[in-house]
Amino acid sequence: MMRDKSRWLLIDALDLEAAAFPECVDEAVRRFLGVSGASKARARGEATRGVLVVKCASGQEDEVIAALAFKSEFKGKRVALRTLRVSGTLDALLEK
Amino acid sequence: MKGTDNRLGKGLSAKAKRLGFQNAVEREPSERNSKYVKGTDKRTLCSALEKNKDAFANVFQLREYWRDDELHAALKGNCVELCFADYANARDPAKALNKGRSFARKLVKKRIDYRLTSGATDEYALRSPRDLVAFGILLGLTREQSIRALRPLGDAE
Numbered sequence: 045m046m047r048d049k050s051r052w053l054l055i056d057a058l059d060l061e062a063a064a065f066p067e068c069v070d071e072a073v074r075r076f077l078g079v080s081g082a083s084k085a086r087a088r089g090e091a092t093r094g095v096l097v098v099k100c101a102s103g104q105e106d107e108v109i110a111a112l113a114f115k116s117e118f119k120g121k122r123v124a125l126r127t128l129r130v131s132g133t134l135d136a137l138l139e140k
Numbered sequence: 141m142k143g144t145d146n147r148l149g150k151g152l153s154a155k156a157k158r159l160g161f162q163n164a165v166e167r168e169p170s171e172r173n174s175k176y177v178k179g180t181d182k183r184t185l186c187s188a189l190e191k192n193k194d195a196f197a198n199v200f201q202l203r204e205y206w207r208d209d210e211l212h213a214a215l216k217g218n219c220v221e222l223c224f225a226d227y228a229n230a231r232d233p234a235k236a237l238n239k240g241r242s243f244a245r246k247l248v249k250k251r252i253d254y255r256l257t258s259g260a261t262d263e264y265a266l267r268s269p270r271d272l273v274a275f276g277i278l279l280g281l282t283r284e285q286s287i288r289a290l291r292p293l294g295d296a297e
Contacts, residue, residue: 056159058264109274113267114228124263126159127270 048086049102051130052137053109054095058124062091068118069098072125076111087111093138105130141269143290146196147176147221149261156258159268163292167196177218186214193217196255196293200226206243215252219293224267224275225259237278244279256289 060068069089073082087100087108100108112125131137142162149166156164167176178198179185185202189195198221199205222244230236247254256276258267267275269290276286 056268106274106277109270110278113224113271113274114233116228116264122264124266126266126268127274128160128268130270 049132050086050099051102051105051132052134053098053100053105053112053127054129054131054137055089055098055112056124056126056128057096058126059121060118060123060125062096064118065089065091065096068115068123068125069112071118072115073108073111076114077107081107085111092134095138097134097137099134102132141273141287143269143272143287144292145258145260145267145269145272145290146255146293147223147257147259148266152260152263152266155263156260156266159266161269165293182208182211186211189214189218194294195219196221198223198226206239206246212246212250212252215247216250219253219255220247221257221259222254222276222279222289223257223259224272225261225265227275228265241280244276244281248281248285254289255291255293256286 066089069087073085073087077085085100085104085108087098089098109127115125129137144163145156145161146165147167148156148164153164153166175192175195177185177188177195180201182202189197195218197218205211227233227236227240256272260266272290273286276289
């Protein structure tokens with residue numbers, strides 16, 4: 045069986061705790077892309093090795109980046125999610 | 141990915157550079173001697189554009205800017221700002237993006253120069269170069285067109 049390719053995004057988050065990051069990413073993607081778009085994007089936020097990253101489907105990264113950029117509020121507080129780098133593997137993303 | 145954010149609020153260029161921009165220009169709409177043109181009145185804006193070629197114009201606040209042929213004719217020889225903050229803070233971002241898509245298509249077709257900017261007034265509104273390229277793609281531009289739209293003002297293609 046062919047494994048689906050993924051892309052990793054390195055995120056700079058302003059005023060967002062690492063614990064709340066996955067939920068915030070999920071909310072941003074669902075709100076911006078809808079249920080159908082979110083299912084295709086397969087975006088998942090996580091805090092790993094001291095940084096915030098998002099794993100998403102290859103070919104959907106621009107939609108996910110735009111969804112994160114349009115997220116300005118989470119639980120009544122202002123936040124900002126900015127994509128710094130994109131890579132095919134987590135190791136390559138953190139190596140640069 | 142590098143590039144220039146051609147319009148930011150005061151004191152934000154250092155942070156913009158940390159987000160990946162090679163250069164960032166702090167430019168206020170009210171700044172004197174600047175060629176930045178923005179407004180809600182079409183006649184005033186068009187006459188300013190005719191007088192002042194090489195202006196940097198933001199037409200987002202004009203009614204029906206996306207389908208106004210007279211305005212598009214006046215924009216020839218000037219540079220248009222496609223500002224992320226305008227679309228993100230619009231009352232209905234989906235509608236604003238739809239209009240923006242029609243406008244971007246016209247800009248490309250009529251060979252009018254354009255730049256993608258964050259239009260940030262505070263740190264929360266700052267965007268990275270990747271964000272602005274994704275915004276350009278959302279407006280229907282190609283990746284190459286979006287990256288080219290991050291070059292400094294006055295740079296010929």
